[in-house]
Amino acid sequence: MLFSQEEYDARLAGVRARMARQGLSALLVTDPANLYYLTGYNAWSFYTPQVLFVPADGPMLLFTREMDAGGATRTSWLPPENIVGYPERYVHRPHLHPFDWVAFALRERHLIAPAAAGCVGLEMDSHFFSPKAYRSLVNAVPEWTLVDCFELVNWVRSVKSPAELELMRQAARICNGAMEAAVAGIAVGVRQCDAAAAISSAQISGVDGIGGDYPAIVPMLPTGEAADTPHLTWSEERFEAGQAVVVELAGAYHRYHAPLARTVVLGPPSDRLAKLADAVADGLDAVLTEVQPGVPVHELARTWNRTLAKYGLEKPSRIGYSIGIGYPPDWGERTISLRSEDETVLAENMTFHLIGGMWMDNYGYELSESIRVSPDGVEPLTSFPRELLQKGS
């Protein structure tokens, strides 16, 4: 196992403490990152329904598609008798849902009534928990009061253990290597897809004998005028002289992520891009200086906004989010956002992707860092020249 049984026990204890405060006598976990966090189960099986039943007391039960139960047995610490496969005939059927079967399996095990003593928490905004799955539970277990758990496990994940931080540092080393591959690969006349192939290869092979895992998001390469919007992937087009390429990628190690963004310009940057790069670097520096336990995250957002205002700029979107375990389509934890509306206070061993991303009209710029909140400030996890990267003259 990657983590000690003591660590897994502490994670479950953390989840149950939160369950008690929220009045939950059971929790149904569907987010694959949360399944991995609590059980170690790791496979590309989350495109069919899966759920971990976490009662206030007693063993957890993991339900997967029948053909995936073997993978769960191989990768999780749960004893095989607590891993239950639902029959294949429930997969992708219009008038059946696997959770119809799961609910009855819980009933047969006499686990419905004890959980009805309080409320039962659901991950109402998890990616792989559909409205159909939700309604299946509503119909199958009328005696349960189903409530949103509001990212309960994700919140427990927000403070990392020493073992988790070690994995994130390895992920960051892989990330640095992948960014090196990106900067080496992006050049005038090269197809975008060939640069992306070099990045992906570096992400998976890893560095210094550390093999990489698949990142939750593919390399993103908005290029030229299209760099005024994030989240575009590569094309077959060739890079042209003068283009700026916004590269956002991550290193991943045993599902832990360290993302990083840099902007590569092919030749001298335009004045407006150089000015934007200065403003963003200034803003990011100001925020990094302020990171330490006890600081409310909205203060970071305000510092960013104040610095940008000096340059006559503003940014409506958040400047970062909590990171850690990730499965497609997101490496964020969907809890803390670094923005003025967020009331969270920084704590030691929280980890963030801190992003200066500016999407203007027909151009854009990104500069980011993966960081850990250290006892007295900040530990940058990623390490790469923090500047606009010029290639060619």
Next chain:
Amino acid sequence: MLFSQEEYDARLAGVRARMARQGLSALLVTDPANLYYLTGYNAWSFYTPQVLFVPADGPMLLFTREMDAGGATRTSWLPPENIVGYPERYVHRPHLHPFDWVAFALRERHLIAPAAAGCVGLEMDSHFFSPKAYRSLVNAVPEWTLVDCFELVNWVRSVKSPAELELMRQAARICNGAMEAAVAGIAVGVRQCDAAAAISSAQISGVDGIGGDYPAIVPMLPTGEAADTPHLTWSEERFEAGQAVVVELAGAYHRYHAPLARTVVLGPPSDRLAKLADAVADGLDAVLTEVQPGVPVHELARTWNRTLAKYGLEKPSRIGYSIGIGYPPDWGERTISLRSEDETVLAENMTFHLIGGMWMDNYGYELSESIRVSPDGVEPLTSFPRELLQKGS
């Protein structure tokens, strides 16, 4: 644009014809593959809510996160005024949901009342439509009768146009190249992650000047005893002599997929593996011989089961599914499954991933093909020696 406006118009007409038969006066589309099919919108933005409003008459309206509206304008054929960004402050908030905003935006545009004339269809089992999003709509639009559309757009997608088939043939060429990279890369002493890196690089660089897109699923490499379960990804372990490696991967081109599975054995296969390989090859051949328009898919499943029974084997899971456009985490269309419970009848230009996957105790075998139903039989899209691939003696 990748497809003609006539083709997009025909797709929408197909969707509206089905909407009329199902009594829907509007449809809310959330599956990114369906968004791409109807509008061309393509970005890695589906980790935050997105929705396409398709009324029975009048223009479609696409709602995305504000920062993604630019990406939608750049990649889709929709006029910019029909692409609406919701404010950043609705992203990842516990007590707000973007669909609260979207529902009111539809109300301001006087689009709620006309849609209330019939039912409004939802993709109740789509990956990126959460119960929270569903309840947001229930609360915000009490005058709508919300019903499951039962994969309405996915069903329209099941028969491919000539232009789509051309993209799938290119995807298949990329897939063949990626499988070549897999067979070349898997060898005794090589780390699994290095083989995966070679596969990923080949998938993205493509072949013969055709650049690859990212497949919806990363290369899967269950190895040795762990090959008794599907869906495991790579590790840092090195391949060992005698191991069998089940490789499942796809080529992707402009989001269209052609998947393929082969099994590579490092040295002479065990008797039981060789016997299993013979049975699967026999079963797959028997099924391929039977494919033609007018054949019910459950007949294919029965033929497979009859052939396997001759070898004393059976397989509880489906032997394939409809393929085409895919986004993570799945390249299947979630409509037609090749199994005995499915009543669908094969039609010309349907496309499938036909899979002989056998997961035994401590070993396994997979052999598959991406196929098109041609006017008088079958067109295999992928092309790779259809056998157990032995490396080393």
